[in-house]
Each structure stands twice: as structure tokens, then as C-alpha cells.
Amino acid sequence: MSSIDIEQRGEVTVVTMNNPVGKNALDLKMRQALLAAFSKLADDDSARAVVLTGAGDAFCAGADVGKMGGRGLAGSRQRMKIMHAMVRAVHGLDKPVVAAVRGPAVGIGFSLAMACDVVIASPGANFAQVFSKVGLAPDGGAIWFLARQMGHARAKELVYSARRVTGEEAGVLGLVQHLVPDETVLDEALALASRYAQGPGLAIAMAKQLFAHCVSPSLEEFLQMELLVGPQLSQTDDHAEGRTAFLEKRPPRFTGQ
Secondary structure (H helix, E strand, O other): OEEEEEEEOEEEEEEEEEEEOOOOOOOOHHHHHHHHHHHOOOOOHHHHHHHHEEOOOOOEEOEEEHHHOHHEEEEHHHHHHHHHHHHHHHHHHOOEEEEEOOOOEEEEHHHHHHHOOOEEOOOOOOEEHHHOOOOOOOOOOOHHHHHHHHHHHHHHHHHOOOOOOHHHHHHHHOOOOOOOOOOHHHHHHHHHHHHOOOOOOOHHHHHHHHHHHOOOOHHHHHHHHHHHHHHHHHHHHHHHHHHHHHOOOOOOOOOOO
């Protein structure tokens, strides 16, 4: 059974995406639970820093492709609104958030890692924006995060190719700030979050606000544009073909329709 687990470790709260059988792929229930967890943390004075991680040997393998499609335009828009609220809750939390990444961080999992303030990962971690393989454009604010963290040209190459990036390469690209052995990822994330928790919380919260307002368009403005794009692409022939090809484990035959 999938869940979002919350554990308090002193002044640090550990939020774990717990669906190890599915590599912590986020279904609708988990997205709603993750949104609720971070919304609650915003008002929890005992939580001065947060670690976001995944159960087992994965951070988050993205969404469940088998459950994509068949919802119509209105249904797709509603699901994307929930996802956007989740990403905003993580990125906008006025406390330091550290991502502890082992294994895959794919699709929305990649976006969630980038929505955190700092990413700690192992060399064996891997990051990918695989949307083009199923006829979609990246969502979850991915392009907004990628363009700002690694530059437009590199971000385009990553999105268009849908290739996987190792933890080591992600460090070179600026997507990972601390590269540590796989078995120490969570411990290192907890140690870093604990140091942040001992800092001046209000000053850090204000610094986060300044970082949020030093770029244009804002994440909120960008997500409004994404809301116009994503649901429309979910209705295309190419997305239907990409979804079917993924499930049948064959290369997709896109037509541009």
C-alpha cells in the first residue's frame, strides 16, 4: 500500500514517499497526502527543517503511466492542479527542505527534488525527464526549475532527449549540491537539515522569499502556462501512442498529431 510517512527527528521532519514496489511513483492519493503533509508542516513550529526522501532504493519514479489517459480535458486539468499545489507546497515552505535521493528521480520525482532547497544524492542516483517518450511536455514546474538551475541550452537537451543523468553528472550540472555514498544519503541529509534547523529560522524564511522573487516569471506564473499545455497534450494521438508503446515495451511511432 502506498503512503506518505512522516517522522519527527528532533527539529527535523522526515517525509517519505512510501511505495517501494512501484519505486515510489506518485498516484493521486500520494500526491494529495504529500500536499497535506507539507501544508501541515507550514504551521508546525516544532519542524524547523525537512528532509524529503523515498522508501527503498528509489526517490520517486514519477507517475503511474498505466493510469494516464482516459480522463478528458477537465479531468486532466484537475489532476494537474493537485500536482501544482503539491509542488508549490514543497517549494514554498518557509523552512529549509533537503532532498535525499537514491535511485531514480524521474518525471514528477525529478521536479520534486528540484523543488527542494538542496539535493543530496548518491552517484548511483539517476534523473530523467521522460515526458517526450509518452508524447507529453514536462510538468510539475520541471522546465522552470531546469532552466534556472542548469541554463536553457542544457535543459533543452535534457528534455528533448529524455536521457537519464547519473548522480555524478547531475552534480556537474548543478542539479545536485552534495554527492555522497549511497548508504549515507539519508544520514547526510539529516545532518545538513539539522544544521539548518539550528539557524535563524525567520532569516532563512525571508531569504527563501527573496530567492522566490528574484526570477521572472515566478513559479506561480509559469505553472499557469503549464496548466494550458499539459491537459491539451494528454488528449493527443501521440500521447495515446506513447502510453501504449510504454506499456507494450516497444518504441513509439509518433505522428505529430
